[in-house]
Amino acid sequence: MKQWLLQVAALSKLSVLELYRRKDLVVVFLLAIVILLPAAFLAPFGVSGASRYISELAMLLIWLFSIIIGLGVSARLFPPEFESRTIYPLLAKPVARGTVVFGKYLGALTASVSALLVFYLAYALLIGMRQGEWFTPILFQAALLHIGFLIIITALTLLGSLVMTPSAALTLSALTVVGMLVFGQRLPALAAAQTGAGRWVLYAIHWFAPHVEFFDLRQRLVHAWPCVEWRVCLAVLVYALGYAGLCLVLAGRAFRRKRL
Amino acid sequence: MSQYFQHALVAVGAIVTFAYGQLLPHLFAGRMPQVPGENVMAMLLGDARQEISFALLEKADDYFHGGMRHAECDHELSGTPSREPENCSCAEDGHAHDHHHDHDSASTPSGHSFDPWRWINRRVHVQEHRHAEGEDARELLPWLWAACRTSPRNIQAYESSAYVLSRMLKRPQDAMTLLEEGVRLNPTSAELEFSLGELALHSLKDPARAERAFAAARAKCKPEPGEVGEDARFLQGRILFYLGYLAHQRGDHNQAADYLAEAVREVPKHVGTRDLRNLLNRQHEDEGKKP
Numbered sequence: 001m002k003q004w005l006l007q008v009a010a011l012s013k014l015s016v017l018e019l020y021r022r023k024d025l026v027v028v029f030l031l032a033i034v035i036l037l038p039a040a041f042l043a044p045f046g047v048s049g050a051s052r053y054i055s056e057l058a059m060l061l062i063w064l065f066s067i068i069i070g071l072g073v074s075a076r077l078f079p080p081e082f083e084s085r086t087i088y089p090l091l092a093k094p095v096a097r098g099t100v101v102f103g104k105y106l107g108a109l110t111a112s113v114s115a116l117l118v119f120y121l122a123y124a125l126l127i128g129m130r131q132g133e134w135f136t137p138i139l140f141q142a143a144l145l146h147i148g149f150l151i152i153i154t155a156l157t158l159l160g161s162l163v164m165t166p167s168a169a170l171t172l173s174a175l176t177v178v179g180m181l182v183f184g185q186r187l188p189a190l191a192a193a194q195t196g197a198g199r200w201v202l203y204a205i206h207w208f209a210p211h212v213e214f215f216d217l218r219q220r221l222v223h224a225w226p227c228v229e230w231r232v233c234l235a236v237l238v239y240a241l242g243y244a245g246l247c248l249v250l251a252g253r254a255f256r257r258k259r260l
Numbered sequence: 261m262s263q264y265f266q267h268a269l270v271a272v273g274a275i276v277t278f279a280y281g282q283l284l285p286h287l288f289a290g291r292m293p294q295v296p297g298e299n300v301m302a303m304l305l306g307d308a309r310q311e312i313s314f315a316l317l318e319k320a321d322d323y324f325h326g327g328m329r330h331a332e333c334d335h336e337l338s339g340t341p342s343r344e345p346e347n348c349s350c351a352e353d354g355h356a357h358d359h360h361h362d363h364d365s366a367s368t369p370s371g372h373s374f375d376p377w378r379w380i381n382r383r384v385h386v387q388e389h390r391h392a393e394g395e396d397a398r399e400l401l402p403w404l405w406a407a408c409r410t411s412p413r414n415i416q417a418y419e420s421s422a423y424v425l426s427r428m429l430k431r432p433q434d435a436m437t438l439l440e441e442g443v444r445l446n447p448t449s450a451e452l453e454f455s456l457g458e459l460a461l462h463s464l465k466d467p468a469r470a471e472r473a474f475a476a477a478r479a480k481c482k483p484e485p486g487e488v489g490e491d492a493r494f495l496q497g498r499i500l501f502y503l504g505y506l507a508h509q510r511g512d513h514n515q516a517a518d519y520l521a522e523a524v525r526e527v528p529k530h531v532g533t534r535d536l537r538n539l540l541n542r543q544h545e546d547e548g549k550k551p
Contacts, residue, residue, distance in 0.1 A: 044405030045425060045434055049395070052323065053402040145384075185381050211377050214384055223327035225386050232383040239380070 007095050008103040015107025016114065019073055025115050028065040029122070035061060036126070051130045052222050058126060059218045062119045062146075063181075069115050070150050071173050074108040074157040078255075079166040087260060098252040105158050105248060112150045117143070138227050142217040145233065148240035149215035153177055155244035156210060159251040162258065177212055184213035210243055301410060313411035317420065320403035328389040397428035408438070418442035419455050432463035443476075450492070453477035454499055461502070471506045474499050483526075497523060497530030504536040508543065516540060 019025065040054055081087040090100065120143045128134040153173065160169030183190065191202035214236045217228065228236075285292055301309060322329050392400060404424060407417035418439060426435035439456045446452055457473030460466045477499045483489035504519035520540055523533040 042402060042405075044401040045421065045438060047398060047401055047425075047429065047431070047434070050398045050400075050402050052399040185385060188375065188378055206377065211380070214377075214380050217384070219327045219386055223323075223386075225326065228384055232380060236380060236384065 004099060007099050008106055011095075011100060011103025012107035012110055015073065015077065015104055016111045018076075018107075019069070019111035019115065024069060024072065025118065028069070028115075029118070032058070032061045032065065032119075032122075040126075040130070051127070054130065055123075055127055056218070056222045058123050059222060062116070062123060063216070063218070065119065066112065066116050066146065066150060067153065067174070067177055070108075070112040070153045071157050071170055071177070073111050074105070074154040075161050075166055075170045075173070077104045077108055077158055078161050082260070091260070097256050101158070101162075101252045101255050102248060105155060105251075108154045108158065109150060112154055113147055116146060116150060120146075138217065138221050138225075141227050141233060142221045145215040145217055145228075145236060148237050149212055151240045151244045152210050152212060152215075152247075155247035155251070159247045159254065162251050162254040176209060180209055180212045181216060184209075184211050211239070214239065305410075309411040310413060313407045313414040313417055316403050316407035316410060317414065317417050320400045320407065320420065323400045323403060324392045324397075325389040326386070326392070328386060392428070394428070397424050400424050408442075412442070412445040415442065415446060415449050415451050418446075418452055422455055422459060426459055426463045432459060435459055436464065448480055450477045450481035450495060450499070453480060454495060457499075457502060461506075467506055467509065471503065474502045474506065478503060493527050494530065497527035497532040500527070501530075501532030501536045505539065508539060513540070513543065 036054065036058055039057055042050075042053075044050065078087070081090070091097070095103075120139070124135055124139060127139075156176070157169060157173040160173050163169075164172070187202055187206040191199050191206060194202055219225065220228070305312065318329075401421075401424065404417060404421040407414055408421055411417070418441075422435040422439045422442075425438065426432040436456070436459055439452055439459060442452045443449065443456060453473050454477040457470045457477060460473055461470035478496075481492055481496045481499060483492035483496055500519050500523040504516045504523065507513075507515035507519060516536075517540065520533070520536050523530065523536060527533055
């Protein structure tokens with residue numbers, strides 16, 4: 001068990017280093033500052049004191065950047081290794097293929113979550129300075145569920161990168177994530193409004209596609225609504241772990257069957 | 261050495277480009293494709309500005325409802341009352357309330373099977389709405405400001421912004437400045453003149469300014485025949501009521517009677533016409549009772 005943990009930790013560390021070596025985080029952070037800084041000084045009609053718009057804009061950027069980082073990191077876990085053939089020395093070591101998949105996934109997740117925590121820390125400081133409210137429970141809950149979101153999308157993209165080309169995996173994952181964030185809540189109503197095959201296709205999407213909209217607490221956070229019940233929060237995190245676990249099992253199978 | 265030369269070349273290029281940009285409008289005065297006075301937004305977006313402006317206005321409406329898109333609620337973010345007002349079942353108390361959505365039910369639209377995804381969604385995402393009140397209305401301003409700046413032709417954006425400034429934030433002078441800007445940018449809009457008049461009358465207590473604005477609105481309001489002109493006719497009825505009322509207030513009863521005659525001719529079934537008639541009849545009755 002200790003041996004397995006050491007192997008997983010070593011594989012994870014590589015993925016985390018990869019993210020920070022490529023300076024993605026610095027770029028998106030600077031971009032966020034460039035967008036938010038001028039907006040923060042806006043006094044519409046000469047009236048100052050509004051802060052929700054900046055909060056909403058900041059959260060939108062956090063979500064956008066977390067999707068870009070999460071998908072980008074997990075889609076690049078295996079394809080470059082196949083292309084540069086560095087996967088062979090890795091598999092020549094006494095490491096099970098399932099461990100490689102899990103270790104790399106954990107690395108992608110750790111890298112994405114670490115970037116996310118930096119974003120949330122910056123957000124908390126920004127909002128704290130503007131509104132005087134530091135680290136509210138809803139902020140903690142939003143960050144927790146956002147981690148749940150990353151748990152799902154990194155697993156999904158990792159699975160995609162093993163069964164299709166990297167660009168196809170990235171595109172399909174991005175479409176799924178954005179599509180579900182936008183339409184996920186309304187799928188049953190949309191399905192009910194359809195007739196024939198369209199209805200069953202939408203119901204199938206509703207039942208089997210990843211409901212990433214569960215993790216989006218932006219509205220509650222920005223407009224200061226109360227926290228979600230903790231049992232619901234727990235149910236959503238269990239959903240994330242279950243869905244990611246299923247994706248990883250399938251990714252492990254795909255990797256074991258892959259002809260290298 | 262060559263690096264210094266490149267830097268110098270870039271600097272010279274930038275200066276020449278800047279000078280050329282400054283010189284162009286003078287060289288081709290009156291022949292430039294841009295309309296004089298148009299800003300960068302107008303040049304970049306063209307007519308799409310109007311749609312973006314409406315989207316920003318909807319965003320402000322969402323903020324009014326605590327971040328919820330709520331088409332069912334009659335509490336609109338606007339100073340303009342709807343023509344057929346229906347009472348919203350929710351109280352004007354600023355508390356969160358719902359419109360009897362079945363929050364605990366996770367049943368499918370057919371109402372038979374349990375849907376866990378629906379159950380979670382209903383608990384994670386806010387289902388009820390609340391109304392922004394008092395200082396909370398500041399949060400609407402960035403979106404309203406953006407709606408006005410994106411498209412100065414969006415009259416509703418000016419009306420809503422003025423409503424928030426004057427009624428919700430108690431800043432009628434700022435609202436007046438904004439409406440005057442709106443009138444300047446939309447010289448044919450009777451709605452903005454009317455809003456200006458209402459603001460001057462109710463918030464600034466300036467009947468003279470209000471009467472000027474209502475008179476300007478009357479001149480600009482030209483309803484088309486048929487259903488197309490229904491909104492304009494409704495506005496005309498309100499304008500004539502205010503003009504008649506203000507004439508009556510300053511003791512010019514003949515002028516008030518003229519406005520009533522015009523209202524009876526143009527919009528006989530309008531509630532404003534009925535109210536103005538009642539007002540003037542009461543005046544006659546009071547005069548008859550005097551010894």
